[in-house]
Amino acid sequence: MSVPDLPGVLSADDIRATVASIAAEQEESGAIPWYAGGQLDPWDHVEAAMALDVGGEPARAEAAYDWLRRTQRADGSWASRYERGVVADATAETNHAAYLAVGCWHHFLCTGDEGFLARMWPTVRVALDFVTAHQGAGGEIWWAAGDEVALLTGSSSIHQALRCAVAIADLVGDPQPDWELAADLLAQAIRQRPAAFADKGRFSMDWYYPVLGGAVRGVAGRSRIEQRWDEFVVPGRGARCVADRPWVTGAETCELALALDTVGDREAAAELVAAMQHLREPDGSYWTGLVLTDGVRWPVERTTWTAAAVVLAVDALHAAHPRSEIFRTPGIAEEVAANRSR
Numbered sequence: 642m643s644v645p646d647l648p649g650v651l652s653a654d655d656i657r658a659t660v661a662s663i664a665a666e667q668e669e670s671g672a673i674p675w676y677a678g679g680q681l682d683p684w685d686h687v688e689a690a691m692a693l694d695v696g697g698e699p700a701r702a703e704a705a706y707d708w709l710r711r712t713q714r715a716d717g718s719w720a721s722r723y724e725r726g727v728v729a730d731a732t733a734e735t736n737h738a739a740y741l742a743v744g745c746w747h748h749f750l751c752t753g754d755e756g757f758l759a760r761m762w763p764t765v766r767v768a769l770d771f772v773t774a775h776q777g778a779g780g781e782i783w784w785a786a787g788d789e790v791a792l793l794t795g796s797s798s799i800h801q802a803l804r805c806a807v808a809i810a811d812l813v814g815d816p817q818p819d820w821e822l823a824a825d826l827l828a829q830a831i832r833q834r835p836a837a838f839a840d841k842g843r844f845s846m847d848w849y850y851p852v853l854g855g856a857v858r859g860v861a862g863r864s865r866i867e868q869r870w871d872e873f874v875v876p877g878r879g880a881r882c883v884a885d886r887p888w889v890t891g892a893e894t895c896e897l898a899l900a901l902d903t904v905g906d907r908e909a910a911a912e913l914v915a916a917m918q919h920l921r922e923p924d925g926s927y928w929t930g931l932v933l934t935d936g937v938r939w940p941v942e943r944t945t946w947t948a949a950a951v952v953l954a955v956d957a958l959h960a961a962h963p964r965s966e967i968f969r970t971p972g973i974a975e976e977v978a979a980n981r982s983r
Contacts, residue, residue: 644697645959650915651951658925659952660696663689663945670726671704675944680729683709683719683737684798685946687744692949694751695956695964702748703757709741710764717771718786733786735775736795738768739802743967746805750964755812762813769806772799773823780823780830781837793831793838794846797854800827804855805967831856843884845873845893853900853968862904866897873897875933879917882930888939890930891920895950902957903969914954920947927951 644653644660667673673689674681690705713719718733745761748754775783781791782799803824810817830837831851841847848869851857857865872884879894881887894917901910920928926943957965 643961645695645952645956645961645965647911647914647955647958650911650918651955655925656952656955657696659927659948660692660698660925662924662926662943663692663696663948663952664698664701666945667693667701667705668726671701671706671708672723672726673705673945674723675946676942678725679942681723682721684734684740685944685949687740688949688953689945690744691747692952694748695952699748699752702744702751706741706745706748706757706761710761713764713768716786717767717769721785733771734795735772735782735784735786736792736798739772739799739806741765741768742802742806742809746809747964747967749809749812750967751962758809758813762809762815765806765809766815766817769803769817769820772802773820776823776826777837779834779837780826780828781834782827791830791838792841793835794841794844794850796827796838797831797850797856799854800824800831800856801854801968803827828856832861845880845882845884845897848873849897849900852903853896855903855968858904862900863906866901866904866906874913877916878919878931878933879913887933888930889917889933891917891927891947892929892944892950895947895954898954899957899968902954907958910954911958914951914958917951 644656646653646656666677672681673686686705690702693702718738720728720730721732721734721737722730742765745758745765749758775786782796783789784792784795803820807817807820849866852862852865873881875889879889880897882890882893894913898910898913920931927947928938929940929942929944929947932939957968959965
């Protein structure tokens with residue numbers, strides 16, 4: 642399996658080093674914490690597993706998904722935070738449960754392993770049933786069990802997850818039309834009912850995630866990105882996490898690059914990935930962010946999910962494998978996967 646590069650910015654060997662930095666933090670159980678001895682959340686765990694696949698480590702990625710299969714709770718959810726294998730926050734977040742489908746579909750696109758999908762299907766099914774059980778009448782999805790508040794970033798990510806889950810369901814021969822309807826209603830809420838979501842407009846993720854998650858694309862997607870570009874993007878440094886704070890973060894910068902790629906602005910996307918390389922260490926790992934006013938790295942941590950975001954952004958821009966379509970054009974990815982399975 643080829644490892645991607647971004648000419649003039651990151652070589653394939655650079656990406657291998659970054660993937661190795663993620664693999665070095667993976668525990669024997671398959672769990673991937675933020676850093677050695679640190680916390681784990683299911684969403685970032687999946688993101689790191691996806692990067693392992695891109696870097697040619699499918700067995701490690703599969704071990705990460707098996708960890709989720711073993712630790713899933715009866716209702717289909719996971720705890721929102723684990724520390725050293727112990728539940729530290731039992732909150733059941735819908736976004737965390739949903740992202741498994743993105744990771745499993747990505748692993749299939751990487752490997753063509755239908756047996757993997759068959760083994761993971763019961764876990765995916767109960768996870769997405771948990772998610773859709775928390776959808777409001779207007780299409781929005783509550784951020785967590787027991788709290789009827791919808792978050793735009795989380796719901797946008799869930800939209801992508803539902804599309805991937807539908808693809809998995811079709812491939813394993815157990816179609817889920819209710820999930821398709823849930824995704825359509827959710828997309829409509831994201832596009833037409835902004836008041837349905839809690840006001841988190843200070844955060845860059847609320848700005849670009851409707852584009853990244855696929856609910857807003859084309860002219861509308863480009864317009865959304867343009868409207869707040871100057872608020873969030875710091876030339877030569879990356880993207881702010883919060884509009885009114887002098888703090889750029891690597892993961893948000895690379896996710897914004899992924900969003901730009903989905904609307905066809907690959908040049909700006911590549912420039913963003915290049916801009917955040919000041920966060921890279923020689924071993925290929927990445928610091929989470931930088932405070933612009935004093936040049937201090939903060940938090941003082943190198944996170945697997947930041948490294949993973951870099952790998953996924955480079956892979957999308959490399960665009961040489963069906964897996965790179967998972968953010969850009971899921972329909973094409975589904976078609977390619979279907980052809981591979983015949």
